[in-house]
Amino acid sequence: MTGAEILLKTLAGNGVEVCFMNPGTSEMHFVAALDKVAGCRGVLCLFEGVCAGAADGYARMTGRPAATLVHLGPGLGNALANFHNARKARSPVVSIVGEHTRHHLTYDAPLSADIAAFARPVSEYVRTVMEPDEVGRAASETIAAAIAPPGQVATLIIPADLSWSAADGCGPVIARAGRMLPSQQTISSVARRMTSTRTGLLLGGTAVNDRALLAAGRLAADTGVRVFMDRYAPRLACGRGRFTPTRIPYFPEAALPLLADLEHLFLVESQAPVTFFGYPDSPSYLLPAACEVTTLAERTEDGTGALEALMEECGAGSAVIATKHSAPASIPADGPLTAKSIGAVVAALLPEAAIVSDEMISVGGDVLPYLIDAAPHDELPVTGGSIGQGIPVALGAAMACPDRKVVVLQADGSAMYTLQALWTIARENLDVVTVIFANRRYRILDVEMRRTGAHGYGELANQMIDIGRPDLDWVKLSTGMGVAATSATTVAQFSKQFGAAMAEKGARLIEAVIE
């Protein structure tokens, strides 16, 4: 076998079932191997940031790594923004990067660059293979690094000639290391302090799922503790009937009073909350100085199991959770389309078990409260604040869960960074419905401009925030890449279009024009 075939076989043998790729010359033998080795499917993306976001979305939905394949340093450069989000999501990803042949590395050819240096900002494990017979083992060890809890982007750099050389030995199958529970001592110690509304639990990491919410909700009902969730956790179980932790607000003005009376915060796969950005005259750290912070479960541990053990320890296993929101939402009357009316329509029509990729940015605050009333669903937020993840993550989630409807709630400015994802969604015929919030501004920057104290900005500054002039036509952009699209400016139009998209399978885009 060639090195490329060994690599692909090692991936497939380890259950890496899909490789999101944008290959070049150095990766041709890997591509050729797709027809010779079964078990790992190639999915072509027209921009590397799409590969990275798709692998992140796939990992968030399955807990298993996808592979990505990109071409040399600059190709990896294009993947970094979404790999940054994957890093913050602790998503396992096997990032394979083709390199020049070994004998070519001594020359300063045009594409020569320090690939490992490109990888390091997003990947703590970076390995360059230099011998054909090492390919199999290196691939397995890269997979091991990717899946070791809590998960990471692990990078494997392979010179082209290793791919075409004869190589020996597939890499071994890596046993998946389970997450450990915290010690009984930790759980008992935390349980003794679950006594007051001045005590909080902060859920993050993998511990914002159904089981974790049930346990946390019972703890809240039984002991009075308050339960918060990290708004940047990779995957949040949401919707009616579920216990809904308090999402820590984005802006410090809202977050600080909410947390002001906390005396003790227990972290479940999370960290003490800080603001997204630093601002003049407000702190980054959101807890009161006197609040004690204790880790119930590290990011590498089983936070869900820890919450269940805590619930048992507190004797809260039969507590009845008060869910404020249990009635299905209803579609609002016709009128001009707004973020709020979109939220109401989506909440009313979202099917059960949908996956919502959330890159709403400025409109999220208006829409998210409605989704608490939607049918139970999973929300995939932007974990690392790097925009351009919404559509790629949805693509990966749809590949992972072909039987679930995927809805992208997507700001227009952010959508432009990785709009190429639409093409792959069309090609793979995925059940992804993208709603573009077309306010034609970097609206969040209007807010941030004021908050950072840059008052009274003028027309030149305004032009750097206005993404109209000319307006982007999302119907054209989407259909230009093969995804059927419509535009809506009223509630009735949007309801009809979104309803139709929910009722059928397949890729659709709706440009929702709002103020």
Add this chain to the structure above:
Amino acid sequence: MTGAEILLKTLAGNGVEVCFMNPGTSEMHFVAALDKVAGCRGVLCLFEGVCAGAADGYARMTGRPAATLVHLGPGLGNALANFHNARKARSPVVSIVGEHTRHHLTYDAPLSADIAAFARPVSEYVRTVMEPDEVGRAASETIAAAIAPPGQVATLIIPADLSWSAADGCGPVIARAGRMLPSQQTISSVARRMTSTRTGLLLGGTAVNDRALLAAGRLAADTGVRVFMDRYAPRLACGRGRFTPTRIPYFPEAALPLLADLEHLFLVESQAPVTFFGYPDSPSYLLPAACEVTTLAERTEDGTGALEALMEECGAGSAVIATKHSAPASIPADGPLTAKSIGAVVAALLPEAAIVSDEMISVGGDVLPYLIDAAPHDELPVTGGSIGQGIPVALGAAMACPDRKVVVLQADGSAMYTLQALWTIARENLDVVTVIFANRRYRILDVEMRRTGAHGYGELANQMIDIGRPDLDWVKLSTGMGVAATSATTVAQFSKQFGAAMAEKGARLIEAVIE
């Protein structure tokens, strides 16, 4: 003044007239300063790779740096691919990157990342300012680093709170360091060996301009030396009436015999030629082992002046250059559109002093020979092999030279990496005509697949190279971003559309559908 105003004023004071930007929260005060400080204009791009490519194009046409402004590590990540090309072009660029506030840096906020690590693969000068009063001087020193011959991407990282803090002192105006001539001894020594067709000159860097070509052409006519040019030089003077050096072929099969009888190669702002990629059974180094290599002018030196001095030293100043190509090209008869017929039409209709941004990839070999007969023009090739530079570099060139027609000859696959550049071209109403070679494949990979020895690839591999299914509709993609567009499938249609685009000013795109 605020730190942001100091920064902008220092840029303007140093003749940095334009800043291609995609700002975020951390850069809001810099944006606000645009209305307070004159002299440096903000140009909004909807993706950071567009900023980087535009700055590169601007620098190639002016020799002066533009600034770029991007948001934190991931924003810089998106710029790296085109900064890689700028690095290989030795383009001076002042890359400004916003960072979290200083007090926020101690927290692991979602967007926290090692920005300097993101910058290093493309930027040898990376500076993080940590005090407001250092902003002005740091900006000047970054400019100095950017413009020091041969030129580079120099990076300045600025925490957000420095931008809103009161700061003292604009940075000084940096004197532009001239390029030095090589020593008289070097020139005399080279002149003595300008005697035979087994001697070659290889022009690169800034030394493929009118003056350099005139001197090199006279040297060739007078002494018989052969003149080559680096196909990856940042800017090539081309077209009829000009001396045309031999472009060293892309593939080693063609390059090796061409160079086989060379006994001595003199480098002018260039390096000994190597292949683009390494291949099985063919060497990367393209010169015969016995060929001596001597530097006439380093990349930091004045290669053009060196060629002129050499010409004088050889007494070749009045030699008559044999230009094979002097008749204007003519438009071919109607028929199905091909890369060759497009080449002929473009050569016939290209106006004098046009700027051609060349990202043709697989069709370049068919088109470029025609352009030797076109009116005198400048060609901007892909210097670092990182695709997605064609349209952004054209945008920057058009900002630099508003009175010159800019034509982008652009492969479809490569165009998809940075198609967002079309929006800025529309907004700025630039005179840029983009021709998309729509062969709907990564065609170059068909060639490379064979060359790397991966014969007989199957349908799964083919799908990773086929970018049809669905076809991209470039008329929709372009008009969706505000650039008028048409499609052509015959020579007559293309001639008419391209002719109309040459006859008027403004942004246009032509989708040229070819096999």
